[in-house]
Amino acid sequence: MPGPGPEDEDKVQLQAWDIGLATAQRSADLAQTLPAGITRAINMQVRGARRSTEAREPELSTGRMCSRPVPQEPLRRVAVTGGTHGDELSGVYLARHWLRAPGELQRPSFSALPVLANPVAAAACRRYVGRDLNRTFTSTFLTAGARPYDPYEVTRARELNQLLGPxxxxxxxxxxxxxxxxxxxxxxxxxxxxxxxxFAMHLCRHLQLQNPDLSCPVLLYQLPGEESHSVHSVAKNGMVLELGPQPQGVLRADLFSRMRALVAAALDFIELFNQGTAFPAFEMDAYRAVGHVDFPRTEAGDLAGAVHPLLQVCALLGPPARGQGPPDTCVPDCSQDRDFRPLRPGAPVFQMFSGEDVLYEGESTVYPVFINEAAYYEKGIAFFQTEKISFSVPALPALAPAPGP
Amino acid sequence: MPGPGPEDEDKVQLQAWDIGLATAQRSADLAQTLPAGITRAINMQVRGARRSTEAREPELSTGRMCSRPVPQEPLRRVAVTGGTHGDELSGVYLARHWLRAPGELQRPSFSALPVLANPVAAAACRRYVGRDLNRTFTSTFLTAGARPYDPYEVTRARELNQLLGPxxxxxxxxxxxxxxxxxxxxxxxxxxxxxxxxFAMHLCRHLQLQNPDLSCPVLLYQLPGEESHSVHSVAKNGMVLELGPQPQGVLRADLFSRMRALVAAALDFIELFNQGTAFPAFEMDAYRAVGHVDFPRTEAGDLAGAVHPLLQVCALLGPPARGQGPPDTCVPDCSQDRDFRPLRPGAPVFQMFSGEDVLYEGESTVYPVFINEAAYYEKGIAFFQTEKISFSVPALPALAPAPGP
Incomplete structure (x- = not known):
């Protein structure tokens, strides 16, 4: 995962505010062995920039936003990076495959460059070996002089900055x-x-239209004031495909094929743009990151509870009991966690090991994402909060024809 | 996962034989971009002991098997080990919780000892830091003299052997x-x-009866001739709870609660036995390991394909397409991988990155388990093959009353 939110919080300007969460007697199977009626308040800190929905949405919807300039020339220098995190195997194995057989990445007007972004971490099948590469593309790391004991990823970030940037x-x-x-x-x-x-919004729209059988939610991950720190920030533009759920260190053929098809469609879009296609304006729904919430913890900093089953699992109904229904009975899907679904005030968010529930007591509905992502435990993040927004995306005009010879 | 099958194959007597797997044109979305009609044979080696179903099943069903002696005394020295693999978080956090609050593990006739088996790996949230602890409880490691550069887990295995064994x-x-x-x-x-x-079969039966709403398949993991190498092998008896799916480094509240309840039921069973309860004979269905199958690989040893979607996913039907059905439509569950389900000759088992399918061409139906387990990539295992067997388990007689004072 590319991960909104910086690893080194002290290096980035963040504002923090509190939302209220409360505990209540949990209703699950442990209730009978635990003290009943416990209700106490817990304050959980949410780190991130204060929401400014009111100020920003009118800007967006009336088209007065400060847009990133759209390309005025064909995009000829394009790269596809996999293995930025070495244990996210769809990209690791696609990059390795394309390095052997790059034909899939060729289009008439350009050939995309496949890059295995963190080969050392990929060889170890770990997210990183020194520090998170995808938090290392900041000016602090990219411009400092090399030192003998730099973590591998600092050195690698500088290499990638030379390859794909500066x-x-x-x-x-x-x-x-x-x-x-x-x-x-x-x-x-x-x-x-x-x-x-x-440009990225049009690319997202193209991928959505090319995949009508998939829900392809758009996540806007950058918090206001945050310095860009991810691998694609060294290029003039870029975006991320974030496919899940897939355990770290596992390659699922279905996600591998889906990512491969999405990359092909993305390159097709760039080819269409390069060939002079114009794309009309449209309305976009997206989820904008507004902060993140840590797990409940002991005084020593260890976990004191887990993401609540009602936040992680859409329905608690399991498969039919043995002998109580045909095995192919259609039952609600228990594996569908509630990423991108509304979390309303009063809903449970954590289940303490002691048996209590922690409730969400924010003032407004939010849409959690990256719920229980393995790589974020060490960053103190149980999930990100997003707000759902709608806005108008202006047309992407056709490139002017190249001047004649 | 405790993992049937040794890490160091050269140290264990194994027989290997070949089963045939074949490739055929894959039917998925890449078919149109790939050469059509490819059909070639691939031989995949299955490592493990040759099946001897015919010889062993009558033994079992007529009760003439060479049984492990059932306990003649109450079980008073009982331990519950979590974190034998440091990134399997249900056991890690249960062990940590019980070390702070051991009351849940107490019964009238005994108090089970909670043990965080690999605290260094748990602190790093990795399976192990030097070598797989759960492959280290062999006489070679336990009896050799300590050396300065022993991997941490070799030292830890000796400590646990002193604590729970010898x-x-x-x-x-x-x-x-x-x-x-x-x-x-x-x-x-x-x-x-x-x-x-x-005794373990009766405990399994008790857990099945206590959880009628769960399918609790019994896996018999030891291959004939294999030396026991797992943590519980240092005790007089033991068994494993293996709950999934859960990504490494993730704690799911539903699995945490389920494992906690299963441990409580297991201790209740031991208490019943200690108090003089007799348990009648019954018929048991189980899955017995017969070998394992590696991924297809390149000449350099890298993956050349992934577990086939039809082996990993029960049904390829996804959620209803956007605008093509109400969001709560009941659809087949795509997340139910085919562990413990029959794999019949001719069924696809791998999907090559080049687009071909690899088919299972064994002579008989097998039941794959640990399909695509993350920790087994490094061991060269894509899945284990088991055979489904039925057998009679004799009664577990009541303990004789303790002699009077």
Missing amino acids: KASGRAFDFVLDLHNTTANMGTCLAADAAHNV | KASGRAFDFVLDLHNTTANMGTCLAADAAHNV
């Missing part, structure tokens, strides 16, 4: 598509920095 | 219940070494 320079790649998996039930998530990235 | 001695613990998770769709799997472990 960041914020005219020599940078035109577009980087970065491939990620998550253990959370994010489905086929299309992640871009912000709504004002008009 | 292995094969009269001073060893009476019973060890070892807690594991798997990324595979194993559900609530009860794993014991072999059908002749009458």
Whole structure:
């Protein structure tokens, strides 16, 4: 996962505020062995920028937003990066495959470059070996002089900045598509920095239209004031495919094929744009990150509870009991976690090991994502909160024909 | 996962034989971009002991099997081990919780000892830091003298052998219940070494009867001739709870609660036995390991394909397409992988990155388990093959009353 939110919180300007969460007697199977009627307040800190929905949405919907400039030339320098996290295997194995057989990435007007972004972590089948590569593309790391004991990923970030950047320079790649998996039930998530990235919004729209049988939610991950820190930020533009759920270190053929098809469709879109296709304006629904919530913890910092089953699991009904129904009976799907679904005030969010429930007592409905993502335990994140927004995306005009010879 | 099958194959007597697998044109979405009509044979080696179903099943069904002796005394020295693999979090967090609050493990006739088996790996949230602890309880490691550069887990195995063993001695613990998770769709799997472990079979039966709403398949994991190598093998008896699917490094509240309830029921069973309860004979169905199958690989040893969607996913039908059905439409569950389900000759088992299917061409139906388990990639195992067997388990007689004072 590319991961909204920085690893080194002290290096990034963040504002924090509190939302209220409360505990209540849990209703599950342990209730009978635990003290009844416990209700106490717990304050959970949500880190992130204060929401400014009111201020920003009118801007978006009236088209007065500060848009990232759309490309004025064909995109010829395009890269597809896999294995930015070495245990997210869809991208690892696609990158390895394309490095052997790059034909799939060729289009008439360009050939996308396959890159195994973190080969050392991929060889170890770990997210990273020194520090999270996808939090390392900041000016602090990219511009500092090399030191003998730099973590591997700092060195690798500088290499990738030379290969695909330099960041914020005219020599940078035109577009980087970065491939990620998550253990959370994010489905086929299309992640871009912000709504004002008009080219990325059109690409997301194209992928949605090309995949009518998939729900392809769009996640806008960048918090206001946050410095970009991910691999594709060294290019002029980019976005992320975030497919899940898939455990770390596991390659599922269905997600592998889906990601492969999405990359093909993304390259087709760039080819259409390069060939002079115009794309009309449209209305977009998306989920914008507003902060994140940590697990309940002991005084020593260890977990004191887990994500509540009612947040992680859509329905508690299991398969039919032995002998109580035909095995093929159609039952509600218990595996569908509630990423991108509304979390309303009063709903349970955590289940304490002691048996209590922790309830969400925010003022408004939010849409959690990355619920219980394995890689975020160490970052103190149980889930991200997003708000669902709708906005108008202006047309993407056709490129002007190239001047004649 | 405790894992049938040794890590160091050269140290264990194994027989290997070939089953035939074939490739055929795959029918999935890539078919149109790939050469059509490819059909070639691939031989996949299955490592394990040759099946001897015909010789063993009559033995079992007529009660002439060489049974492990049933306990003649109450079981007073009982341990529950979690975190034998540091990234299987149900057991890690249960062990940590019980170390702070051991009351749940107390019964009138005994108090079970909670043990965090691999605390260093648990702190790092990794399966192990030096070598797989659960493959280290062999005489080679336990009896050799300590050396300065022993992997941590070799040292830890000796410590646990002192705490819970020594292995094969009269001073060893009476019973060890070892807690594991798997990324595979194993559900609530009860794993014991072999059908002749009458006490463990009765415990499995008790857990099945206590959980009529769960399918609790019994896995018999030990291959004939294989030296026991897992943590509970240092005790006089033991078994494994293997709950999945759960990604490594993730704690799901539903599996945490289920494992907690299963441990409580297991201790209740031991208490009943200790108090003089007799348990009648019954018929048991179980899945007995017969070997394992590696992924298709390139000449360099890298993956050349993935577990086939039709082996990993029960049904390919997804949720209703956007706008093509109400969101709560009852659809077949796509997440139910085919662990413990029959794999018949001719069925696809792998999907090559090149687009071909690899078919199972064994002579008889097998029941794959641990399909696509993350921890087994490094061991060269895509799934285990088991055979489904039925056998009679003799009665577990009541303990003789303790002699009067």
